[in-house]
Each structure stands twice: as C-alpha cells, then as structure tokens.
Amino acid sequence: MNVLVTGGAGYIGSHTVHELINQGFNVVVFDSLENGYKEFLPKTAKLFQGNLENKKDLEEVFSSNKIDAVIHFAGYALVGESMENPVKYFHNNLANGINLLKTMKKFNVNKIVFSSTCATYGIPEKLPLEESHPTNPVNYYGLSKKLFEQVLESSKINFIALRYFNAAGAAFGIGEIHNPETHLIPIVLEAALGKRDSIKIFGTDYPTKDGTCIRDYIHVLDLASAHILALKSLEEGKSGVYNLGTGKGTSVREVIDLCKEITGREIKVIEEERRPGDPAELVAFPLKAKTELNWEAKYNIRDIIKSAWDWHSKHKSI
Ligand code: UFG
Numbered sequence: 001m002n003v004l005v006t007g008g009a010g011y012i013g014s015h016t017v018h019e020l021i022n023q024g025f026n027v028v029v030f031d032s033l034e035n036g037y038k039e040f041l042p043k044t045a046k047l048f049q050g051n052l053e054n055k056k057d058l059e060e061v062f063s064s065n066k067i068d069a070v071i072h073f074a075g076y077a078l079v080g081e082s083m084e085n086p087v088k089y090f091h092n093n094l095a096n097g098i099n100l101l102k103t104m105k106k107f108n109v110n111k112i113v114f115s116s117t118c119a120t121y122g123i124p125e126k127l128p129l130e131e132s133h134p135t136n137p138v139n140y141y142g143l144s145k146k147l148f149e150q151v152l153e154s155s156k157i158n159f160i161a162l163r164y165f166n167a168a169g170a171a172f173g174i175g176e177i178h179n180p181e182t183h184l185i186p187i188v189l190e191a192a193l194g195k196r197d198s199i200k201i202f203g204t205d206y207p208t209k210d211g212t213c214i215r216d217y218i219h220v221l222d223l224a225s226a227h228i229l230a231l232k233s234l235e236e237g238k239s240g241v242y243n244l245g246t247g248k249g250t251s252v253r254e255v256i257d258l259c260k261e262i263t264g265r266e267i268k269v270i271e272e273e274r275r276p277g278d279p280a281e282l283v284a285f286p287l288k289a290k291t292e293l294n295w296e297a298k299y300n301i302r303d304i305i306k307s308a309w310d311w312h313s314k315h316k317s318i
Helices: 011-022 055-064 079-084 086-106 140-154 184-192 220-235 252-263 287-293 301-314
Strands: 002-006 026-031 046-049 069-072 111-117 158-164 166-168 199-202 217-219 240-244 269-272
Touching: 002 011, 011 026, 011 220, 026 055, 046 055, 055 086, 069 086, 069 220, 079 086, 079 140, 086 111, 086 140, 111 140, 111 220, 140 158, 158 220, 166 220, 166 301, 184 199, 184 252, 184 301, 199 252, 217 220, 217 301, 220 240, 220 287, 240 287, 252 301
Parallel strands: 002 026, 002 069, 026 046, 069 111, 111 158, 158 240, 166 217, 199 269
Antiparallel strands: none
C-alpha cells in the first residue's frame, strides 16, 4: 500500500514512518520542515517538501505518486500558543486540512487517518474518558482538531480520527523535540542533564492523590502501531474516532520521581502556581480501540521514560 504521510518528519509522524516502512508500506512524506527534521526519516522514505497551504504542492505530490491512503499528522500542537494566536491554529489545522481533503477527492483517494487529541474533550465530566464524552474544548488547539473531525464526518471520505493522550518516549534513534519545549517529560530529562536548572511543577493543589495533575502517557511506538492498524481497519470499511491511551494515569510528581530513579540524577523541583487551562486529570478509556482496531498499548510509563532518557542523553542537537 502507498501511503502519503503529512507531517511525517515531525515527532509522532517520523516514528510512524519508520514503523510503516518496517512493515512493508511504501511511504511518501509531505512536510514543510517547519517543525520536522529530515534527519528523522529512514533513508527509504521519499520526502516531498511542501506546504498544505499550496494547492500546487499538494497536486504535485498526488499526481507524481500513486497514493492509496493518507495519514495526516501535519498541524500545530501547542495549547498555549493556540490561545495567543487562534487564527494560526484554524488556518493550519482546519483550512490547510480542508485543502488536503479537496486534493484527495480530486485524485480519488478516499481513506485518511487523522491525528486528533484528547484536548477535544475539554474538562472531563466523567473519567476515564470515553469517545462518547461531550467535546467542549477549552483551548483553540482542541477546537481546531474537533472542527476538523466534523469536517471529516461530513466529507464522505473514510476516516479514522485518533485522539492521542500524552505522547512521549522515543525509538529508532529519534526522539521528542519541540521548539519551544513545553512538554513535561522532555523538560524533566533536560533538567536531569543539566540543560535546565530545575523543573517547575505547575500546581500542587489539584484534587488528586498528590496534588499534581494526572495524565495518561502513551509511548510514541504504541501510537505508531495504532496508525497502521487504523489503515487496515479503513480497508475493512471501519470509520470513526478512537482514544489512544493506556487507561492508566501518572501524576507530575510520579513522573519526576521516576525520572530521578531512571536517570540516577538529582532534579531540582520548584512548586509553582497552576498553569491556566490544565485539567486536573485526563485518562483514556481505551476499550473501543481494543475491540474495533485490535490495538492495545504495550508500553508503560517506565518504558516511556527509559526510552526518552536513552535518546535525550545521547542526542546533542539537530
Ligand atoms: N507540567 C509541569 N511543568 C512543566 C511542564 C508541564 O508541571 O514544566 C505539567 C502540566 O501542568 C500538566 C502535565 O505536566 O499537568 C503535562 O503537561 P504537558 O505540557 O506535557 O502536556 P499537556 O497534558 O498539557 O498537553 C498534552 C499534549 C497536547 C494536548 C493535551 C491535551 O501535549 O497536545 O495534552 O490536554 F492537547
């Protein structure tokens, strides 16, 4: 099968491209390289550097390759930035996504796997989060993803939207880099490496077991395997939205303690005020993906941190 992977040089995209190639898929990566790194791609992946905004770029990649299905990772993913610049998020995550769908229709490609997020749910009314939970996003990032899910539902293209919980971990000699870095695990590991003086805990008065926020961390390799199963399910005619999480929550303090144990380093911790917009707890109910996609997370939080440490402690900079 020939798969076009938008955003395939980014963090989750590049891990998925490695897994696709390992499983015998032919892959064309479409990436602007704004937040992607060609060094992250396996040699056998074909890279087309282009922008979803440009119809010409899209038409060129679809006319010069036979595409059977698309995995659409490309998009912006910083919650804080989306609150400062919502239009940037609607432009890239919604309007540019629509450009992609229009081109798919023009070239008769009717299967897409879409990177969605648990940020579509907003503040949980009931935990763990099931796919049927109301979607009332509390930030523009989550809203842009929710709106694109709705576009997919109305598009008559067969789609599977995967709502990721907290992606983390590393494999294939590549890892997690964001600029600026805002995610907990890379920040804690940078503190362990001495690249930062300390780690700030945003809020210690949440109604959780130790007062800090709880998240469902999911290994990027588990996300990669879910995309491949989603492609297979699309072939079988399945469609819809699926949570990708482990079903187990880990608090910020537990993440820091595990990082101390795994790295063997001291990590200075500063307790700060809450960060605006952080729900106390986000944990997936992952049963739908298990029963319908035959997917289940294989890795736990310890595996995730070990793999991330292995990469962070070796890589210098790109
Ligand atoms: N945190 C800290 N200190 C830091 C960074 C994070 O205490 O320096 C805390 C946050 O307050 C939060 C937890 O660690 O409680 C996890 O924070 P991340 O920024 O790593 O991840 P988020 O849960 O905020 O965001 C993730 C994804 C988003 C997605 C969101 C859904 O990165 O793309 O989940 O809510 F939208």
